[in-house]
Amino acid sequence: MGDTSTPHTHPDAAAERGLRVLSTSDLAGIDISLADVVGTVEGAYQALAAGESDNPRKLTVTPADGHSVAYAMLGRDGNREVVAIKTSYKHGLQHGREEQHYYTTLTLYDDVTGLPVAMMDCGRIGSLRTPAVTALLARECARPGAASALVIGTGTQGRLALPFLLTTRPDLERLMLFGTHPDGVNAVREELRRHFPQREVDVVTDVRAAASEADIVVATAGGHTPAAVQADWLRPGALSILVGHGLAPSTLHRADRVVATSEAQMNVTGTDMADAAGELPAVDAEFPAVIAGTALGRGGPDERVFAYNSGLVVTDIVLGHRFAQLALDQGLGQRVSLWQ
Template sequence: MSIRIVNAAEVRQLLPMDECVDAMEPAMVAASTGTIAIPPRLISPLIDETGFYALMPGSSAELGNYGAKVISLHPGNPAAGRPAIQGFVTLFDHVTGAPVAIVEGAEVTAIRTAAASGLATRLLAREDASSCGIFGTGVQAVTHIDAMCAVRQVSEIVVWGRDFDRAAAFAEEQAVRTGLPVRATQQAEEAGSCDLVCTVTGSPEPILKGEWVRDGAHVNLVGAHARTTREADSALIARGVLYVDLMESCRNEGGDFMIPLDEGVIAEEAIVGELGQLCCGEIPGRDNAGQVTIYNSLGMTAQDLFAARHVYDKARELDVGIEAQF
């Protein structure tokens, strides 16, 4: 028995953004149609409370694999020059039960999260969307720039971060990397008034106001992952046509939509449905140029498994990674 091991650099090589956006469509459809089983995730704090580890399993006969993402989070690591999040996605053969792959997890997560936003943008944004506002300066800001550029002809990128010097340095780096005009702003409203807006800050309080967002914009809300936190204010949610990755996750963890719902600002019917349902044509997408469409991303195991399977298939095809006897 052999198992293929793929490291972070190899994941970047094998999972370009445009291919990952395409891979997210069957992942989202599988989640919405129930052809992938997604048990509850296990999140366990360490005994000394210095961090936690998480296990996120899933099983898909259609994909031909089951497996899990296993990650650790040590908040103190960056101060020592180590990544805060580390881990891997493991794949097993659905028929034989043999373990077939271990794929570095942080890179898969970074790419697939942005790729899901890219899929939402491809389905919901206006075709002529060209300016992109990014709230945040971390890894997800980088991958979301790539995702937006993969699905629309982006001609300008505006970056806002709480630390302007860091945002300015980030913008300069991204301008060199992408060859596009990228600039930092101290006025969050500038980033919030672009055609495409992505919030990837992890802020517990709103950093994007509805009054800033132009008619016809598409917004990806990515950084808030608890029912009590949000990146957008209620005024924006009240304006928008709302989509989620999974309704169950949204009810449990989606503060961006659930807080306005609890406030009575929106009714549950304001949430049109899941991205997978949109892919299947079960629910409507944008129906006029002035609508503000909003995708709330919380992430799910289906995205990890479908992305990891794409990496695994290409790794075998191109003989990338280590083939270890197990």
């Protein structure tokens, strides 16, 4: 499954010298299939692995007291010939989630015409991109015949994890969920029912027992989760995917194979998984190379594989560009004469 759009088709906004601004509500109304999202994200990995794209390390700034954090990520997708910058800013880290402010934006430029494409809220882009990567990791790194999956966490990523997993692994027979928030559990069920009305999820309370039965464990929980799956709980051949929290460091350090979307990013953002000496193990394969077929996501059916899912800006770029195409086709957004 590759990028489902025409690589060199550029949105009509590129013919304007203004900037098309796409709001949260503009993007919320766009209908896009899960398979379309997965194929678009996969195309970004293929272009990156082929050396056609650029994905530099993110820049980070935070004040001394740690009350806020900001990121900037610049990248270029060579398949679509689009340059973009993503910014992310979170304020009020000393408070609960409901009191925090969080803003993320993506600005796209057409690298053929040299003109701007769009600026958009990046919330929905990120909420779809990450579980799509998880689904691709499950497709490439789970053992042959994998039949069961456990999702830990019921936030945004937890709610979309199962529908995306079933998109790339329709052979999954048993779906399990561990969550501590009843509203979140209900939201997971509703999201699964919306995409796969014939499927049900088993809500589990014993994480250890569920992890020992799962071929795929996806940890998407927040930092306060009581779940901490240990390496010796996992069955032979299990794949554990870390998106948020829910896996103990032993699942990484005792894995037979470690796969990361980016080893450099894992070394920066995965420090909570370090061992007692503050060290992280070397990565056996980066995921773009796995997608390209030049590295193995799994060496044998009984290997326990650990996969680290951190976002690459090239995946935001291609998915943002896909949304821009769909939005402009529908006449959504507002043209702003920023440079006039």
